[in-house]
Each structure stands twice: as C-alpha cells, then as structure tokens.
Amino acid sequence: MRFSVCTLVLGSVLIWGAERVGAQAGAPRDAGAAAIEAGGALFRERCADCHGADAKGVRGPDLTRIWTAPNSDQRALQIIRNGVPGSIMPASSAPDDELRSIVAYLRSISTAKNEAATGNVANGQRIFDDQCASCHRINTRGGALGPDLSRIAASQSNQVLTDAVRNASASFTTGYEPVTVVTRDGQRIQGSLIAEDAFSIQILDTHERLQGYVKANLREVVREKTSLMPDFGPDRLSSQDLNDVVAYLATFRASQQPRRAPAGGDDR
Ligand code: HEC
Numbered sequence: 001m002r003f004s005v006c007t008l009v010l011g012s013v014l015i016w017g018a019e020r021v022g023a024q025a026g027a028p029r030d031a032g033a034a035a036i037e038a039g040g041a042l043f044r045e046r047c048a049d050c051h052g053a054d055a056k057g058v059r060g061p062d063l064t065r066i067w068t069a070p071n072s073d074q075r076a077l078q079i080i081r082n083g084v085p086g087s088i089m090p091a092s093s094a095p096d097d098e099l100r101s102i103v104a105y106l107r108s109i110s111t112a113k114n115e116a117a118t119g120n121v122a123n124g125q126r127i128f129d130d131q132c133a134s135c136h137r138i139n140t141r142g143g144a145l146g147p148d149l150s151r152i153a154a155s156q157s158n159q160v161l162t163d164a165v166r167n168a169s170a171s172f173t174t175g176y177e178p179v180t181v182v183t184r185d186g187q188r189i190q191g192s193l194i195a196e197d198a199f200s201i202q203i204l205d206t207h208e209r210l211q212g213y214v215k216a217n218l219r220e221v222v223r224e225k226t227s228l229m230p231d232f233g234p235d236r237l238s239s240q241d242l243n244d245v246v247a248y249l250a251t252f253r254a255s256q257q258p259r260r261a262p263a264g265g266d267d268r
Pocket residue numbers: 043046047048049050051059060061063066076079080084087088089090092102
C-alpha cells in the first residue's frame with residue numbers, strides 16, 4: 001500500500017515536472033507546440049473537472065465543437081476571462097498568455113480527423129523504431145506490451161496522441177492497466193492486467209508472457225498508478241521529434257476506417 005502511494009506521488013511530480021519544463025523550453029521553433037502542451041496542462045488542472053478530461057463535456061459543455069465560427073478564438077477567450085454570469089462557469093484572473101495557451105490547446109484537439117501532418121515522417125519512423133517499437137506494433141511488426149498503434153490515428157487527434165506520449169500515466173488504455181502481483185515468497189511481477197475474477201488474475205508480464213495466478217496464493221495485487229510506458233518528457237523526446245513521431249503515426253490515418261479499435265481487444 002505504501003508502495004503504491006509513493007509511486008502515485010512520484011508519478012504526479014514527474015508528470016508535472018515534465019510539463020513545466022515543456023512550457024519553458026519553448027525555443028522559438030517549438031513555441032506553438034510548447035504553448036499547446038502548456039495549455040493542455042492548465043486545462044487538465046483548471047477546467048477538466050467540469051468540461052471533462054477530453055473536453056467533451058461533463059457538467060460544462062463540450063468544448064471540442066465550438067471552433068467553427070470565424071472569431072471563435074476571441075469569443076472563447078472572452079468567456080474564459082469573464083465566465084458566464086448566472087452559471088457555474090467561473091471568471092478567471094489568470095494572465096493572458098495562459099488563457100491563450102488553453103485556447104490553442106482546445107483548438108488543437110478540436111480538429112480531430114484528417115489533420116495535415118506537419119512533421120518529418122522519415123525521422124518519426126526512425127524514432128518509433130528506436131524508442132517505441134519494442135512495446136508497440138505497427139502492421140504486425142513490434143512488441144506487444146503496449147497497444148497496437150497501426151490504427152490509433154484513425155480515432156485520435158494529433159494532440160491526443162501527443163498527450164498520450166508525454167503523459168503516459170494520465171490514463172491507461174483499457175486492457176493495459178499496470179499491476180504488480182506479489183507472491184507469497186515476496187516475488188514482484190509487473191505487467192498489464194488482462195483478466196481478473198474473485199479467485200484468479202491473469203497478467204501479461206513485462207517479458208510478454210501470459211501469467212495466471214490463484215489469488216489465494218498471492219500476498220498482494222498492487223494497482224499501479226504509473227504506466228508501464230515511460231514518460232517521454234522533453235528531456236527524452238524533443239517537441240520536434242514528438243511531432244515527427246505523431247506525423248508518422250498519422251500517415252496510417254488516411255488509409256484506415258475512422259473507427260476505434262476495440263480497446264485492448266483483438267490486437268493482442
Ligand atoms: C465549475 C465548472 C466549470 C469550470 C471549472 C469551467 N467551466 Fe467552462 N463552462 C461551465 C458551464 C456550466 C458552461 C456553460 C455556461 C452557460 O452557457 O450556461 C461553461 C462554458 C464554457 C465555454 C463556452 C462554451 C460555448 O458553448 O461557447 C467555454 C469556452 C469554457 N466554458 C471554457 C472553460 C475553460 C477554458 C475553463 C478552465 C479555465 C473552464 N471553462 C472552467 C462550467 C465550468
């Protein structure tokens with residue numbers, strides 16, 4: 001128990017740290033991408049409670065569909081600054097650049113399908129083969145610890161993909177929730193939760209072996225808060241390189257049906 005609380009705290013500090021660095025490391029060339037990243041962090045902190053982590057609305061309305069009018073940026077800025085009197089939508093006294101980065105972020109996740117990929121696809125493929133393919137497959141080549149990414153771009157915007165790489169632990173793909181089973185003799189085996197009932201649990205361990213355990217024989221099952229996927233902060237993957245990887249993933253968008261692969265399902 002103590003262990004999982006520690007990883008939770010450490011995990012959030014690392015995520016937070018990575019985002020702050022991202023916001024400040026904005027070399028001119030990366031300024032747009034860095035602002036969007038910073039805006040995403042601010043959105044999750046201040047707005048997601050009401051508008052949903054994906055901005056598709058909970059207590060507040062869907063914010064992914066309000067960007068079609070010509071001056072929608074300006075209108076959104078005003079609403080975020082002044083709030084909506086008579087509703088729970090609060091006013092904000094945050095600096096202009098913070099509000100602008102939130103708007104940039106929201107606009108970036110609104111244009112989900114058929115976005116033009118701006119990155120260098122060849123470099124993106126090289127980075128993918130180096131840093132991602134050990135865990136992810138594309139068209140049958142690569143590892144199986146993480147989800148197959150051949151069709152991911154058909155259902156997710158470039159910005160959502162970018163967030164998934166920067167903050168792997170912010171949410172887990174269904175079927176890939178990280179767990180550690182602790183055997184009676186104290187051995188710890190990490191993996192993804194495949195299936196579980198009252199008496200038994202099956203995981204795919206980090207060597208991609210399917211392992212089954214009778215719960216009565218285990219000391220503990222720890223639900224980890226940190227993904228098996230490492231955090232790719234800006235120190236590890238520059239905004240430019242990340243952009244290139246996303247551009248590479250996006251090359252599979254055009255040729256695919258726009259539907260979500262069953263999460264963690266048939267690809268395994
Ligand atoms: C306490 C809940 C709450 C929080 C926190 C909140 N909102 Fe809202 N927001 C609402 C509600 C409710 C509305 C709809 C108000 C109405 O029109 O009646 C709204 C409306 C909006 C609109 C206008 C949507 C449209 O239809 O044009 C924007 C833009 C918006 N919010 C952005 C944000 C941003 C950005 C943040 C974070 C800085 C934020 N909101 C935080 C509840 C919230």
